[in-house]
Amino acid sequence: MYKSFDLLKKLYFVRTGGSKEELLAANIIADECRSLGASVAIEEFKVDGYEIKNTSLTFNEPNISVECVGVGMSGSTPLEGLTGDFTYVTSVQDAEIQDIEGKVCLVHSKLVNYKLYKRLAEKKALALVLCCGDVYRDKDDVDLDPYMYRDRHYQNGKIPAVCIRMKDAENILRAMPKSATVVNVEQELENASHNVVATVEGTDKKNEIIAFTAHYDSVSYSKGSYDNATGSTAIMQLLAYFMEHKPQRTLKFIWCGSEEMGLLGSKAYVRDHKDELSSYKLCINVDMIGVTIGNDIACCTANQSLVSYIKYLGCEVGFAITSRQGVYSSDSTPFADGGVPAVSFARLAPQGGAQIHSRRDVIDYLEEGNYYKTCDFISLFASRLINSKAFPVEMEIPEKMKEELDYYLGRKEKKE
Numbered sequence: 001m002y003k004s005f006d007l008l009k010k011l012y013f014v015r016t017g018g019s020k021e022e023l024l025a026a027n028i029i030a031d032e033c034r035s036l037g038a039s040v041a042i043e044e045f046k047v048d049g050y051e052i053k054n055t056s057l058t059f060n061e062p063n064i065s066v067e068c069v070g071v072g073m074s075g076s077t078p079l080e081g082l083t084g085d086f087t088y089v090t091s092v093q094d095a096e097i098q099d100i101e102g103k104v105c106l107v108h109s110k111l112v113n114y115k116l117y118k119r120l121a122e123k124k125a126l127a128l129v130l131c132c133g134d135v136y137r138d139k140d141d142v143d144l145d146p147y148m149y150r151d152r153h154y155q156n157g158k159i160p161a162v163c164i165r166m167k168d169a170e171n172i173l174r175a176m177p178k179s180a181t182v183v184n185v186e187q188e189l190e191n192a193s194h195n196v197v198a199t200v201e202g203t204d205k206k207n208e209i210i211a212f213t214a215h216y217d218s219v220s221y222s223k224g225s226y227d228n229a230t231g232s233t234a235i236m237q238l239l240a241y242f243m244e245h246k247p248q249r250t251l252k253f254i255w256c257g258s259e260e261m262g263l264l265g266s267k268a269y270v271r272d273h274k275d276e277l278s279s280y281k282l283c284i285n286v287d288m289i290g291v292t293i294g295n296d297i298a299c300c301t302a303n304q305s306l307v308s309y310i311k312y313l314g315c316e317v318g319f320a321i322t323s324r325q326g327v328y329s330s331d332s333t334p335f336a337d338g339g340v341p342a343v344s345f346a347r348l349a350p351q352g353g354a355q356i357h358s359r360r361d362v363i364d365y366l367e368e369g370n371y372y373k374t375c376d377f378i379s380l381f382a383s384r385l386i387n388s389k390a391f392p393v394e395m396e397i398p399e400k401m402k403e404e405l406d407y408y409l410g411r412k413e414k415k416e
Contacts, residue, residue, distance in 0.1 A: 048148070067168070146220045206250045215260070231289065235253050287331070301336035317377070
């Protein structure tokens with residue numbers, strides 16, 4: 001019997017979107033597909049990239065220098081940097097009531113939300129200081145993660161930015177310096193990322209397609225065993241199963257690149273295969289499974305009947321899973337936005353459990369037994385739908401879910 005858990009060890013390295021390491025991972029996945037006898041293709045798409053040339057952060061009155069890392073795609077400062085009065089922006093409301101034009105603004109997050117960023121751009125903030133880690137961790141225990149704005153940020157204009165440790169941010173705010181100088185000199189690049197696509201042709205309903213998706217890229221410093229090598233190996237387990245048990249409907253197994261940069265691989269796939277999307281009946285996404293401490297969930301961007309079906313199936317076979325309707329922040333979302341009903345399966349760790357997006361995301365916190373339990377349930381669920389006499393999932397995205405997609409993708413803003 002094929003054991004996909006072993007494949008985790010082959011993907012045990014940092015593989016950020018658009019990097020040579022991500023391409024290496026794509027080729028490892030493609031080779032594994034071929035070893036199973038599957039037809040496979042690697043599809044290239046372009047992603048933004050950057051190279052930081054110089055970065056620094058200094059404060060005046062009192063004089064303080066703080067270690068920092070440049071934020072990619074945030075716009076390059078002059079060589080001497082940008083100097084302005086310093087202020088702390090705590091929220092969207094704070095941005096709206098403050099006079100921040102021409103000021104260097106500290107924001108207590110690395111992932112500055114789009115609504116806040118838009119306000120900062122509209123009010124002409126000079127530069128941003130973002131934060132990572134937490135106040136309880138010493139310097140050596142907090143990686144200054146390379147981070148880049150997503151395209152939704154810089155559609156509103158680029159605000160040069162650097163990132164510092166949260167502990168340093170707290171010390172700065174206690175001192176409350178009068179002004180700050182931000183240096184972030186960067187070169188913008190265009191890199192290649194890749195989707196790996198394996199196809200298993202259906203028998204008597206081959207014109208109907210079910211997609212399996214999982215992203216295989218990681219973030220900087222992280223080997224991404226949990227997020228999301230486990231999802232990538234899980235759909236390889238499913239590929240192995242359906243190579244032996246021929247499906248009635250055609251299956252597409254899609255390992256998506258650059259998910260961590262804003263779902264770019266799945267967005268590229270949906271864009272490049274737009275003309276055939278009407279044949280896709282369902283997208284089944286797997287994003288993070290196998291942790292020792294955690295609980296299984298299914299998030300359905302589809303009709304409520306799919307939510308109920310998963311819940312009932314879990315009760316029937318004795319698999320504890322929480323099923324709900326919603327938009328999941330992974331590669332199922334571009335498919336749903338393209339009109340394809342979608343479900344994301346995950347085994348989520350609680351606070352204090354396994355971590356993602358850090359160097360702590362390693363194999364040690366995964367358990368093979370839990371991994372295969374989730375794989376087996378997804379396989380059972382998928383098999384029933386793939387081989388059903390008539391496909392039971394309604395081929396529509398409910399209006400409520402369309403609205404949630406608009407919010408998630410930034411086309412609409414939720415009212416406070």
